[in-house]
Amino acid sequence: MLRTLLLSLTTLILLLSSIWALLALWFQAPGGSVGRYGLPVLWLCGLSALLYWSWVGGAWWQSILVYLVLFALLMLWWASIKPSNQRDWADDLTHITTGSVEGRRATLQHVRNFNWRSQKDYDIHWESREYDLSRLRSVDMITSNWGFPAISHVLVSFGFDDGEHVAFSVEIRREKHEKFSELGGFFKQFELSIIASDERDVVRVRSNVRNEDLELYHINLSPTDARELFRSFVVQANRLAEHPRFYHTVTGNCTTIVFSMMKKIVDGLPLDHRLLLTGYLPSYVHEVGGMEPGMALQELQRRGQITQRARDAADDPAFSALIRQGVPGWN
Template sequence: MLFMLLDGALRLTMGLCTLWGALALGHRLPLAAPGRHLVVTAWVVAGGGWLWLHWQGARLVPVIGMAGQMTVLLAWWRTLVPARDLDWAEDVAHLATGTFEGDRLTLHHVRCFDWQTRDVARVAWERRVYDLSRLVSVDLFVSSWGRPGIAHVLISFGFRQTGGKDVEFVTFSVEVRRQRGEPFSEIGGFFKRYELAIIAADERDAVRLRSNVRGERVTLYHVTLSPQARRALLLSLVEGANDLAREPRFYHTITANCTTLVFVMMRRIIEGLPMDHRLLLTGLLPAYIHDHGGLVSGYALCELRRRGDITARARHADAEADFSRRIRQGIPGWRSGETSI
């Protein structure tokens, strides 16, 4: 019985190695499609051959063959490094970077696009300066497109403007850095196909793109961090963005995406935050934050989700200058009709 279990485990391992290698080669081998398909086919035939030999009773030869095959593949895999300079898509052409002078934060390359379609926008990148002593809010946007548990997360920081009630927002988004015209593949995100990007954007750009242009459902949650924690989170994001600009990294669908990177930064601020499956299923992140006291108290999560659905308000606000104020009407934690807390 023990030998049967070991044989089964070994065959499963060989099968998984064959599958992983085929996907890795298919997504990352720098050959034209015909050549890449030929190599993938050869890999699968070789892996299947070792499995067949093992099934026929051979033991040592299939293991040595599969091990040698994987050794060559992994040696090549380790040579893949993230790129710094490629022909990037317009919306990820510049990574966020920032500098500090006391309470003065300067963000370089804040994206301020006016989106016309999913792929067409009036392009604008700006240098913006923020007073950290006027940082008054952190909001979480969760944008979903109908796939259970899957969503994109954005974090928006609000700075009270001098002499008024209005608040200016800058939104951070951890995204895939695609090349111009390159489609996105979630499977490819497991196989070093894309670089990682941290983007700073005007809130109307980042939110309207998803709610009005892509037709996604966007929900806003006001996050109840202390002033010190708000500041620490923002500084951590900017430092992470600066590090990424110096040393490119690969995007990974699980280990380096919009939620997991923010969680790593939050753990530097709030000790003891536990790991949770909801950090992998990004659409469930609000439930995780709610359970740890990070959302407005006195409301059930379902009520925060219902009142935080800004999709219709964002579509009505569309081109209005007070877009951020309009989408916050009725949001728990924000005063109705004002962009103030």
């Protein structure tokens, strides 16, 4: 009975670790389609042989040792996969925004300002822009949802007293042939990037081209904290441009990166499952006092729905003002 129990426990460990191994090989195996299909099949064959050897052949410890050697080799290969900023990137992810902040003067390079007509038809514009942080007046959170209630993309937009807005987005950095995969985000499929964009680009591509649903929330931050958050985005973006990093669906995504910045600015922010289930992030921000005081979350959500306003505003120069009509904090 003891032998059977130990064999059962060992088999469970081998099976669970092999699930991870198979997914790692599926997403990262060299050799194109041959490697992607062939190496997982070889792993399954080897695993089946070792399990048979353990249960029928009686060579329990030998099987474990062989598996440990194989898994150690797999982990050495996995550790050799390094992030890079030198790939054939999709057009809208060609650059990571970089910049500098000297006193109240901020300069950004590679601010995206595409004119989108469809996902394949667009005008490419990357610009350099300067901002006077003494004129920074607002911080907004914009959430974008594509059909899964628990998962949304999060943008942080900074507004200035002349009506200009620039939105920062923590993005997966796709290559031209890649499509986003939440599962692939666990297995080094994408690099991480931070991109600053004109709102007529980053909001309109989601509302008018990708048909996503967007909500905008005015965030309560003091002018000092707002400037520090802007500076933090620039610092983090520069760091990614210098030292590439893999996107991770849980530990390195559009919310956890921003949360790490905010923790250094606002004391006492608690960890919460809504930082991972980003579709519920507005309730977290509301709960910690980050939204308009005295208003229920449901009312903020209703009045913060900007999808139709963004579609109607199209390429109007007053796009940012038009989408904020009726949003609490922007009256």
